[in-house]
Amino acid sequence: MxxxxxxxxxxxxxxxxxxxxxxxxxxxxxxxxxxxxxxxxxxxxxxxxxxxxxxxxxxxxxxxxxxxxxxxxxxxxxxxxxxxxxxxxxxxxxxxxxxxxxxxxxxxxxxxxxxxxxxxxxxxxxxxxxxxxxxxxxxxxxxxxxxxxxDINPGAQIGDSFFIDHATGVVIGETAVIKNNVKIYQGVTLGALYVAKNLEKTKRHPTIEDNVTIYANATILGGQTVIGENSVIGGNSWLTSSVPANSTVFHTPEIKIKTSRRVS
Missing domain, CATH: 1.10.3130.10 (serine acetyltransferase, domain 1)
Structure with a gap:
């Protein structure tokens, strides 16, 4: 050619x-x-x-x-x-x-x-x-x-006094609602349960009420998911349903440490 x-x-x-x-x-x-x-x-x-x-x-x-x-x-x-x-x-x-x-x-x-x-x-x-x-x-x-x-979609609704600590890896979807005095750490995702084009006009991302803290690498999904006010979401948590106000959510992985006897 x-x-x-x-x-x-x-x-x-x-x-x-x-x-x-x-x-x-x-x-x-x-x-x-x-x-x-x-x-x-x-x-x-x-x-x-x-x-x-x-x-x-x-x-x-x-x-x-x-x-x-x-x-x-x-x-x-x-x-x-x-x-x-x-x-x-x-x-x-x-x-x-x-x-x-x-x-x-x-x-x-x-x-x-x-x-x-x-x-x-x-x-x-x-x-x-x-x-x-x-x-x-x-x-x-x-x-x-x-x-x-x-990654914050410009369509998200975010209230006053918002704090993202360390920042890297945070994702906030288009229909997320974040109210006042919310603090989130690196790696947090406020996302959708699944992606389909016919959901374009629906609320796909969660609502975070006042005074919530979300620690590193937590994932919160779904348009009907509401994190109640004054709650703390621990690191690495995975949530697809609502959490009442004044709750503490935490993920407890099993960690095993094996120590070998030192051989001289």
Whole structure:
């Protein structure tokens, strides 16, 4: 097959008319500038909001595929929610700083904690979710996922003062509901019992009530599963049914240690 034939075959198999990878890079640049605008004390807010609006217009041109959706109106509505999002993120940072004895300052939380960064990008992406503009919030949280190892779907509903400790390997599904003052550790999964396309509009992921702590590598599955308030879920637990309030759930593996007599 000659070169012209190869090129023609490749073009014939490019079947997705909206698949423009520069959307991904532009979304990452937009996310970086948005994060800096909210947190970096030296970043000029007014100037950056103008830059962000320009960048957002570029994202609209690349990702607003439904011409009936007024995507340009989303920005003005979104900007008005930024003070509230920032207030929530400050509560998250304060929760981390007050709970983690390893944190030396709250500035360290903002700059060095992957759990906080993942929560921040989730909250910023969630503001776009459900606005007829689905690709950009998904790309934002995937950007954070790639950097932190934390996979939070932008559709999840997360309350105030959320703390992810150590972060890596956490998965939070699209229809998960997490209420206030919840703390989770690395490797926790809030997932679905099984995956099927016809479940797209149903609640597939669990609800976590107030003041729950979920330790490392616990897996909680199912849209009807509710973890009651003030409960503690131990590490490596596997749950597919609800837990009453004020419960402690723990997994007890059998560990055997065999010690051989030392031979000199």
């Amino acid at each position: 000659d070169t012209s034939s190869i090129i023609q075959k490749i073009k014939e198999n490019k079947k997705q008319p909206n698949l423009r990878y520069r959307l991904k890079k532009k979304t990452e640049a937009f996310t970086d500038l948005l994060f800096l605008t909210l947190f970096d004390i030296e970043t000029p807010v007014a100037e950056n909001l103008e830059k962000l609006e320009v960048q957002f217009d570029e994202l609209v041109s690349l990702a607003c595929w439904d011409v009936k959706k007024p995507c340009k109106q989303i920005w003005q509505n979104y900007v008005s929610t930024l003070p509230q999002i920032l207030e929530k993120l400050n509560l998250d940072a304060e929760a981390i700083a007050s709970c983690d004895p390893a944190s030396l300052s709250i500035e360290e939380v903002y700059m060095a904690y992957p759990g906080f960064y993942a929560i921040a990008i989730y909250r910023l992406a969630h503001g776009f979710y459900g606005k007829g503009f689905p690709m950009v919030p998904r790309l934002m949280t995937e950007y954070a996922h790639r950097q932190t190892g934390v």
